[in-house]
Amino acid sequence: MSESDQYDKWVRELAASGASLSEIAAKLTEAAKARTKPHASPKLTVNKITWAQIGLVTEPGRYMYKFGWLTVTAEDLAIWQQFPGAAFTLVPLDPSEDGDEYRLGLFDVGSQA
Numbered sequence: 001m002s003e004s005d006q007y008d009k010w011v012r013e014l015a016a017s018g019a020s021l022s023e024i025a026a027k028l029t030e031a032a033k034a035r036t037k038p039h040a041s042p043k044l045t046v047n048k049i050t051w052a053q054i055g056l057v058t059e060p061g062r063y064m065y066k067f068g069w070l071t072v073t074a075e076d077l078a079i080w081q082q083f084p085g086a087a088f089t090l091v092p093l094d095p096s097e098d099g100d101e102y103r104l105g106l107f108d109v110g111s112q113a
Contacts, residue, residue, distance in 0.1 A: 006087035048088065051084055059077075070090070071093075079109075082111075083107075083112045085109070085110060087110070
């Protein structure tokens with residue numbers, strides 16, 4: 001059943017319920033607002049970065065790049081030393097903000113494994 005069909009069915013049930021016209025009008029107004037309210041959607045952008053793209057850094061630390069600050073750990077570097085072409089996912093440190101602080105997340109070693 002489509003969303004429109006469900007809405008029509010709901011309207012018919014509401015009308016048959018014996019509710020007053022003002023109650024029906026209030027419910028229809030509420031439903032209309034809910035239908036037109038934009039839905040918040042999470043950011044689905046996935047950015048991957050390679051060791052070469054960050055200049056083959058050799059020490060753990062916090063580095064400034066065009067996209068913002070990136071924290072690289074010793075564990076991240078160990079993976080890149082074993083798999084130099086690995087691509088890490090950039091993970092925002094505080095996803096609730098449009099900040100520019102990132103860490104490295106999941107990685108893909110591709111055909112190097």
